[in-house]
């Protein structure tokens with residue numbers, strides 16, 4: 001399979017606050033996303049995952065770097081039409097199902113909001129059918145179309161958010177912790193749904209999450225983020241079974257598994273951060289497997305890794 | 308085992324809520340017991356009655372609309388249901404402490420975090436103020452918050468969501484309670500912080516013999532913390548056993564569904580996760596028979612007619628499903644769950660070699 005890059009991130013920086021003492025939420029990250037794959041983005045709270053997603057989808061003016069989507073510079077100068085086209089192509093599912101939906105709108109109105117903006121499904125009947133189809137695609141039913149957002153549970157709201165994200169038939173979806181607020185059984189439904197939609201529609205996902213077992217399951221590749229930097233990126237299996245960076249190892253050692261006997265023996269590996277000089281960069285330790293650091297550090301870590 | 312002290316015994320607890328749509332039967336006859344130093348995990352999907360059950364133990368069900376329709380909650384042999392609010396206030400925060408799902412409900416936004424912790428410490432035990440402060444700072448440190456001295460003097464709004472939750476945990480632990488009820492305490496936290504907090508809770512449990520009721524929907528966390536597990540569905544406990552009973556020998560089809568829906572790190576990415584079809588019943592009109600019948604692929608005619616009793620599987624293990632009736636056909640546990648249990652057994656054998 002030859003891989004086609006759909007998204008390229010080059011040395012992306014997103015700083016907040018005053019330039020004299022900036023909060024470096026994202027501090028020089030580079031990665032590619034291939035068409036049709038799921039790239040998982042994991043890391044501790046506040047490490048910059050959401051900021052990365054929001055920068056990619058143009059919710060912020062970036063501080064530095066380049067974001068190239070389907071060959072075009074996302075943050076370059078654009079006509080209104082180009083912005084509209086981009087907005088159809090790339091959609092985001094948000095972390096907080098409570099804050100991200102207007103409680104005074106019905107589920108149907110929320111899902112159809114984009115239709116009006118983009119002049120789609122002008123025929124009323126056709127629009128209704130599309131809303132029903134989307135509701136059913138995310139495991140809700142037609143009767144839900146006329147209910148207000150505040151009448152739904154968290155899990156149901158998140159599904160409305162997914163239906164809204166799908167409404168414009170995007171090719172790329174940034175899912176920012178789309179399942180964290182949900183029950184396990186509903187998480188499984190949503191994850192199956194995302195997988196099935198990916199297969200049917202050839203979608204590409206950037207999947208942000210802190211539930212590492214779910215990320216492992218849904219992702220083809222995984223990027224591990226820490227304090228605004230991506231420390232390790234590679235195929236999901238390699239990251240989980242042969243991690244190189246000490247932070248990745250520490251993170252993996254903390255995942256609780258549904259296996260009481262092994263849980264009783266769990267030993268967490270604490271993480272001690274090593275500051276690296278500005279010369280640090282990505283080194284390939286294996287096919288498609290990159291680790292951020294200095295050459296000597298990465299060599300040392302790679303030697304110590306679990307085979 | 309027989310000599311252990313029983314701390315809590317809940318008998319036939321029923322909690323209803325009066326609403327415009329009718330009477331919601333949120334908890335429908337729950338029974339369980341908890342021993343000293345033991346952790347009971349309550350799992351089940353959203354709306355199954357986990358929070359109502361635990362709030363009921365704290366006598367925190369607002370009345371109205373809530374109604375204690377029946378049952379007893381014996382704590383140290385005393386029935387909490389019968390206590391007055393004044394008597395209950397004494398028990399809350401002292402003998403029984405609770406960590407709520409939403410941290411802001413238990414923090415005072417206008418009081419410095421440090422003082423909120425020392426107040427609880429001093430309520431519980433008399434000691435010099437300076438010593439209480441040291442203990443508070445130590446707790447802030449133990450729940451994984453850097454710069455505890457500085458944090459001691461800050462207000463809740465200066466903390467991130469995850470940090471607030473950790474402060475709530477610190478306050479609950481400061482009381483050194485006999486019973487700690489933790490309602491989804493770590494759901495909003497990172498795995499590393501979560502692991503740290505679980506370790507801390509276990510450590511404190513060991514030294515103080517605290518009994519813990521731990522509500523979560525993360526089965527990995529359950530496997531990590533629980534001695535025993537109660538699986539709740541539609542306001543009832545449908546399976547009950549030791550953590551090993553529930554994870555390695557589950558008997559209720561709903562438990563199979565829960566176990567199957569969680570990926571482990573060896574899941575084949577090509578296979579879909581198991582899901583439980585349909586949605587939970589409306590508790591204003593609980594269905595006749597087994598409440599899980601409509602979602603149960605193994606349901607039999609009797610499931611739609613008559614509610615199953617708790618069948619005993621072993622000394623420690625009970626499940627409320629007609630599949631355990633001697634006349635029921637043999638139903639094999641779903642392959643995805645069976646496979647996982649086999650994998651775990653193999654790992655265990657490897658480890659023991």
Ligand SMILES: Nc1ncnc2c1ncn2[C@@H]1O[C@H](COP(=O)(O)OP(=O)(O)OP(=O)(O)O)[C@@H](O)[C@H]1O
Nearest residue numbers: 016017023025044045046047048049050051052210
């Ligand atoms: N608009 C903003 N203004 C100032 N600081 C911000 C802003 N957005 C984010 N930050 C800061 O940037 C850092 C990264 O935040 P971000 O929301 O990207 O983290 P995250 O990895 O998504 O965390 P979580 O897992 O908790 O959602 C944090 O320190 C945060 O406080």
Ligand SMILES: Nc1ncnc2c1ncn2[C@@H]1O[C@H](COP(=O)(O)OP(=O)(O)OP(=O)(O)O)[C@@H](O)[C@H]1O
Nearest residue numbers: 324326331333352353354355356357358359360372
């Ligand atoms: N004050 C109330 N008035 C009416 N119904 C209520 C009230 N509080 C809870 N309920 C109902 O009781 C049932 C059980 O709710 P509970 O909060 O215990 O669920 P839970 O198992 O904790 O779910 P979650 O995992 O979402 O926290 C639900 O159907 C809920 O709608």
Ligand SMILES: [Mg+2]
Nearest residue numbers: 049050051095
């Ligand atoms: Mg985020």
Ligand SMILES: [Mg+2]
Nearest residue numbers: 357358359408
């Ligand atoms: Mg609850």
